[in-house]
Amino acid sequence: MSEELYIYCTDMEGKEHKLQATEEWSVMEIIREGGIPILGQCGGSCACATCQIYVDPSWKDKIPEPSEEEIGMLDGAFGVNENSRLACQIFFTRELNGLRVKLAPGSV
């Protein structure tokens, strides 16, 4: 099977990028590997809230719910809304192929 795996990420300037995705990688790692300098200061351990993204509403239900820890960590982010997630806490699977996300304030 050589299905192409990818996500779409809109940067702070509003430009959408199609990024190659790898199963089991966090969305943060996929974004970074794709050449978009997402901050992610703690390295992906849900400890800093500098990888906030907005998940496209059409994808929200397909992604596992955030943990209490992740919801709490979002207290340290800005512009948080019902689509806010930490990119380091979403792990890519085939079911998420074509996922659309947008970088949020404080993530670059």
Next chain:
Amino acid sequence: MEEGREIKLIETDAIIIGTGPAGLFAVFELGLHDIKCHLVDILDRPGGQCAELYPEKPIYDIPGVPVCTGGELVERLMEQIKPFHPEFHLGQMAEKLEKTPEGKWRVTASGGVIFEAPVVVIAAGGGSFVPKKPPVKDIERFEGKSVFYAVRRKDDFAGKNIVIAGGGDSALDWALNLQPVAGKVTLVHRRDEFRAAPDTVSKMRALVEAGKMDLEIATLAAIEGENGQISKVVLHRDGAELIHLPCDALLAFYGLTMKLGPVAGFDLKFEGDLIAVDPASFETNQPGVFAIGDICTYPGKMKLILSGFHEAALMARKAFGYVHPDRRYRFQYTTSSSNLKSALGVTQTK
């Protein structure tokens, strides 16, 4: 530096900028080479990210330590470097790096201390921890006048109508502390749950219940005012309703973030926000100035605590030549060397 402050000159062997795990372990490695260290850190306690971002989180990849928290790792490192009597200068920003006419390095810190040494080790991780600033328009114009990220003197807020933003311990502690002196305190948080000590949360809830403190579940949308004096905050409530809340001061507590800060102005070779080093010695392009831990880059670099430890060991070997130019380098093991054992304050054991 501010004028009129007393300036203190400290001459030492090595100045370490940053007290995260890499900076702390550098004290150990340099200590084994009879190199005395002074450390500077912007935070008021040692530990860097381990202390600030994940003191309670478990770390599993420290060799020989199956699990310990960020806080425990810092405690253990502090214990391990005790024999070398490192001196800490906390709550200070390393602002300037320059060469002295005698060929040493001079580091100027924000607290009015100037250090001179033949060796400087930059172990500043992701940079300095600074408060997260709400991304609202023109906030810089109000900072230090009516918008603050810390409280210096409670009395400055006496009788004032203050808005405190945030949902953690800092926000709640200050809300409770300032409530008796302030004219009015409004706590603003994005959700009706607080990540603070349960006792603090209960006290806050009681004050709100008693009508002695206001609580708004909303996010900060804008601030208004003139000449640095805030006159109101605009809050965004769920359902797009905007609230205009008059106030005299805004205190924002959204935690800390890392900014490279003054290090960016040091005359060193950078690759982006990272300092390029020689992976054989972790020396920068400036002889005697080293960079270790997350802030350095070289082919194959991994941002792991254990990489910082390795980098500290190789750095110390090269640093030895700068601090003790007249001594011959001798490689020794802590298991067998009586010199090292006496430096560590341990007696000979089998």
